[in-house]
Structure formats: structure tokens, C-alpha cells
Amino acid sequence: MLILYNFGIKIYYFFIFILKYFNKKAKLWFDGRVGIFDNIASKVDPTVKKIWFHFASLGEFEQGRPVLEEMRKIYPDKKILITFFSPSGYELRKNYAGADYxxxxxxxxxxxxxxxxxxxxxEIVIFTKYEFWYHYFRQLHQSNVPLYLISGIFRPNQPFFKWYGSFNRKILSFVSHFFVQDEGSKELLKAIGITNVTVSGDTRFDRVAENAAAPKRFELVERFCYNSKVFVGGSTWPPDEKLLAELVAKYSDWKFVFAPHEIKADKINALIGLLPANTTVKYSEIKNLTGRDDIDQAIRGRSVLIIDNIGMLSSLYQYGKVSYIGGGFGVGIHNTLEAAAFGIPVIFGPNFSKFLEAKALIANGGGFTISNSGELLEIMGKLQSEEFRSKAGNAAEFYVEKSKGATGTILKYIEGKV
Known part of the structure; x- marks a missing residue:
């Protein structure tokens, strides 16, 4: 099996090498690793011990960030090194001030x-949620370097729990301790003989609660939303946007703020094409305007603000009365907790089965799933009631509040081992 694994790694690298000529993300992935060891050697002192955090992408970074930042406070003299697998994490956080490398x-x-x-x-290594790399894990194990997996989530259909998963189970055996999100994950690991497990919960709750307590303010967004009921669509994809366009047409007394997952010009233009004529304004069109009259003129009569940049979404929900999270008509929904933390109802598409928080939000009345435009219009109709909307928002916020604490549990265990 190791031979197949090594062969698969080589095939993946070759595939990216070819794809980089046609795909920007693949090019960033490939080019970012050219000369990587020389780059590391020129910047990192190998005689100094470090705390190494690895994140697959941006979502995992935000998930593990509370632990990273608390460790920075506890061990201010320690060097912190971060690695990313995906460009969507590295390119957005390569200048993050909370790490040394x-x-x-x-x-x-x-x-x-x-x-x-x-x-x-x-000195220690922390991986967040996903990514199990055989050679890195094995080398850490052989070198007696503690390796922790935080916010882990496991499901029965994963290879670890199949008859053919002995190689995958071997990778897990190299982990010093697992911090998992739920009892189900703990039981699955126990069934294959892994007992070095703590149910800590999900560190994302700590992160989103922290963000909601002190969100970034955006003056231009505030001026656009002024004194209106606001619907925030976060990380939306075209299938989501086709449905949301119906809401824009129906609810002229609402303002809509959309932050699409993809912000290329053709994607933004396609979104604008779905919406009623003369209802939209792009954030990029107003961010450089300096005069109040110019800004007011640009947003006058517009009911839809399209955020055509990256980095604002997590704080945009502060302006909303209702939120919609995209991705549910594709591989899976994006981050519902960022919106829930602000105490607003959360709507999302049908592909949420892998997301415990989505199921919990539905169960406690803070979240709603839809499969078509009729269902979206139905739930939006119910959310016109301030009483219904407030009850749902309170339920969403309560779920986040009661689920905090994973960071403290993890740090209590790790503290003293550094």
C-alpha cells in the first residue's frame, strides 16, 4: 500500500505540473513549492525549537487560529511556524503577523x-481537522515529536474504518493525541483501537465568538445598509445565486449584501446578470470614492451590494437580519457559524450531511435548509415576522455560545508539554 501511496503522490504532483499552465490556483500551488527548501533554509534557524501548525487551507486556519493565538500568548518566546497545503490558505495568510514563518x-x-x-x-506539531500525511507523521513519530490533531471529525465511511484501511489506520497510529469534535468520532476511533482521544469540541466556536464580539466595521457597508433590513449571502455559488435573485425581486424593502465565493470579473458579471436591472453596486465601485455626495449617488436606489474582494465576509454578518450560506448545492456548505455567532438565522442548501453544526442549527431552530426556490421563498416568508426571526437568531447565537471552550481544553492538555 505504501508503494501505491508514493506513486499517488507523484501522480498528483505531475497532474498539478500540467494543470498549472491552465489554472491559476494550480500554478500558485506548484510555483509556491519551487525552491521551497532553499527558502526555508534562508529564513529559519534550525537550532531553535518551534511550534509547527499545519493547515490544509483558509478554513482550517481560521479553525485552528484560536489555539495558535493563545499559544503565542502563553509562550511569547517560542517561534511559531505555519504551513499550508492550498494556495487559498497560503496566499491570503502569508503575511499573517501571528507567526514567525x-x-x-x-x-x-x-x-x-x-x-x-x-x-x-x-518541538510540537498541531494539525487541524484534516490532512493525514504518512511520511510527515511517521518521521515525527520516529523523532519523538508530539503530534496533535485538533478539531478532528471522523465518519464511518472514511477509509480508516473500512476493511481495506490498514494503511490509513497506520497513519493515525503516529498521532500523539486526538482532540475531536464529538462523541461519535471518539467511538469510531475506539473501535479501531485508538484511545488517546479527548472530546474537546470544535475550536471554530471560539473563533467565531471572538470575531462576533469585536468585528471589523465597514463604513461604506453601513451607509449602504442604513436603517434597512439586511440579507447577507456569504460564499455563494451560481446555483445559490439563481435562487437568491428571486428574493431580490420579491423583497424590495430589504437590502442584500452578497459576498460570492468566486470574485473573478466574469463570475461577478454573471451574478449581476441574474439580478433585476439597476439594483446592484459593487464594493469596488464605491471604496475609492471620497465625497459623501459621490458615495450617496453611487448607492442611491440600489438594493444589492456585491462584495468583490476577499476578507470581509466574517464581519459582514453583523449587518444582517438573515443570512444564507453558499455551497449547499455543490460539495458542501461553507461556514455557517460565522453568521450564527451574530445571532441571525442561517439558511443553506441541501448538501450539509458532513457538517455537525448545520444539523445542530436545524435541530435547535437557528438554521434552515432548502432544496429549491419554493422552499427558500417559504422560509423567507416566515422570516418576515420579527418574532420568528428573533427566535431563530437567538437559537443560533445560543448554540455558538454553549459550544465554546475547545481551545481551553486543548491548551490545558498541551500546556507543560512545550
Whole structure:
């Protein structure tokens, strides 16, 4: 099986090499790893021990961020190193001030793992939620470097729990301790003989609660939303946007703020094409305007503000009365907790089965799933009632509040091992 794994790693690398000529993200992924060891060697002192955090992408970074930032406070003299697998994490957080070093993770080969760990010299290592790399995990285990998985979530259909999953189970055996989100994950691991597990919950709750307590303010958004009921659509995709366009046409007394998942010009223009004529204004069109009259003129009569940049969404929900989270008509919904933390109802599409928080929000009345325009219009009709809307929003916020604390549980266990 190891032979197949190594072969698969090489095939993946070759596939990205070809794809980089046609795909910007693939090019960033590939080019970011060119000369990576020389880059690391030029910046990192291998004689100094470090705390290494690895994140697959931006979502995992935000999930593990509370632990990282608390460890920075507890151990201010320790060097912190971050690696990312995906460009969507690295490119957006490569200048993050909370870490001393930020790199792409070299491909998982035996030689790369040995070379990387020799250069980095980690004292402890923390992976968040996903990504199980055989050679890195094995090398850490052989070097007696503690490896922790935080906010882990496991499901019965994963290879670890199948008859053919012995190789995958071997990877898990290299982890020093698992911090999982729920009892179900703990029981699944127990069934395959893994008992070094703590049910800590999900660190995302700590992160979104912290963000909701002190969100960034956006003066232009506030002026657009002024004294209106606001609907925020976050990380939307075209299938979501086709449905949301019906709401714009029906509810002229609402303002809509959309932050699409993809912000390329053609995607933004396609979204504008779905919406009623002369209802939209792009954030990029008003952000450089300096005169109040110019700004007021640009937003006058517009009911839809399209956020055509990255980095604002997590704080945009503060202006909303209702939220819709995209991705539910594709591979899966995006972050529902960011909206729930602000105490507003959360609507999302049908593909949410892998997301415990979505199921919990539905169960407590703070979240609503829809499969078509009729269902969206029906729930939006109910949310016109301030009483119904407030009850749902309170339920969403309560769920976030009662679920906080994973960061403290993790740090209590790790503290003293650094």
C-alpha cells in the first residue's frame, strides 16, 4: 500500500505540473513549492525549537487560529511556524503577523519529510481537522515529536474504518493525541483501537465568538445598509445565486449584501446578470470614492451590494437580519457559524450531511435548509415576522455560545508539554 501511496503522490504532483499552465490556483500551488527548501533554509534557524501548525487551507486556519493565538500568548518566546497545503490558505495568510514563518508544505515524500523536519526542528506539531500525511507523521513519530490533531471529525465511511484501511489506520497510529469534535468520532476511533482521544469540541466556536464580539466595521457597508433590513449571502455559488435573485425581486424593502465565493470579473458579471436591472453596486465601485455626495449617488436606489474582494465576509454578518450560506448545492456548505455567532438565522442548501453544526442549527431552530426556490421563498416568508426571526437568531447565537471552550481544553492538555 505504501508503494501505491508514493506513486499517488507523484501522480498528483505531475497532474498539478500540467494543470498549472491552465489554472491559476494550480500554478500558485506548484510555483509556491519551487525552491521551497532553499527558502526555508534562508529564513529559519534550525537550532531553535518551534511550534509547527499545519493547515490544509483558509478554513482550517481560521479553525485552528484560536489555539495558535493563545499559544503565542502563553509562550511569547517560542517561534511559531505555519504551513499550508492550498494556495487559498497560503496566499491570503502569508503575511499573517501571528507567526514567525509561513510556508507551503512540501509534498509528502520520505526524503522531503526528513529534510523539512531537519530544517524546521519542531518541538510540537498541531494539525487541524484534516490532512493525514504518512511520511510527515511517521518521521515525527520516529523523532519523538508530539503530534496533535485538533478539531478532528471522523465518519464511518472514511477509509480508516473500512476493511481495506490498514494503511490509513497506520497513519493515525503516529498521532500523539486526538482532540475531536464529538462523541461519535471518539467511538469510531475506539473501535479501531485508538484511545488517546479527548472530546474537546470544535475550536471554530471560539473563533467565531471572538470575531462576533469585536468585528471589523465597514463604513461604506453601513451607509449602504442604513436603517434597512439586511440579507447577507456569504460564499455563494451560481446555483445559490439563481435562487437568491428571486428574493431580490420579491423583497424590495430589504437590502442584500452578497459576498460570492468566486470574485473573478466574469463570475461577478454573471451574478449581476441574474439580478433585476439597476439594483446592484459593487464594493469596488464605491471604496475609492471620497465625497459623501459621490458615495450617496453611487448607492442611491440600489438594493444589492456585491462584495468583490476577499476578507470581509466574517464581519459582514453583523449587518444582517438573515443570512444564507453558499455551497449547499455543490460539495458542501461553507461556514455557517460565522453568521450564527451574530445571532441571525442561517439558511443553506441541501448538501450539509458532513457538517455537525448545520444539523445542530436545524435541530435547535437557528438554521434552515432548502432544496429549491419554493422552499427558500417559504422560509423567507416566515422570516418576515420579527418574532420568528428573533427566535431563530437567538437559537443560533445560543448554540455558538454553549459550544465554546475547545481551545481551553486543548491548551490545558498541551500546556507543560512545550
Amino acid at each position: 509561513i510556508f507551503y508544505l512540501p509534498m509528502d515524500t520520505a526524503s522531503n519529510a526528513r529534510r523539512f523536519l531537519k530544517l524546521v526542528n519542531p
